[in-house]
Amino acid sequence: MESLIVILVGILVAVATYLILSRTVIRVILGTAVLSHAVHLLILSVGGLKKGAVPLLSQSDGPYTDALPQALILTAIVISFAVTAFVLVLAYRMYSTNGTDDFSKLGGSSDE
Structure with missing residues (x-):
């Protein structure tokens, strides 16, 4: 598994x-969101997909499941959601100011 x-x-x-290597801003934002989900799955798989009891001393003596990868993933999900929301607001502001979301049209003109 x-x-x-x-x-x-x-x-x-x-x-x-x-997606990150494309020219439009929204694709770059979606690419970073997909990359953060890939990292979440990577942390989960590195932490191991084990079935076990809750790590409480008064419970059973069987194998325990480490809760640290789940805690790290939950924290990373909250942080990536906040960063994605912030970057989407910046992209909306950039589009409303410049009228485009293409990176090649946003740069200054070099033939002046």
Whole structure:
């Protein structure tokens, strides 16, 4: 199961790289969002997909599940959502100011 998730992470990184290298701002924003989801899955797969009991001392003696990867992923989801929302607001402001979202048209003219 972990190898399937690693393959999925590779596909998501490839899609994110393709989107980040495009010229429009919205594709770059979507690419960074997809890349953050790929990193979340990578952290989950590196942490191990184990089934076990809750790590409480008064419970069972069986194998325990580490809660640290889930806590890291939850924190990363909140941070990536906030950053994505902020960048979307910046992109909207840039589009309303300049009238375009194409990176090649946003740069200053060099023939002046």
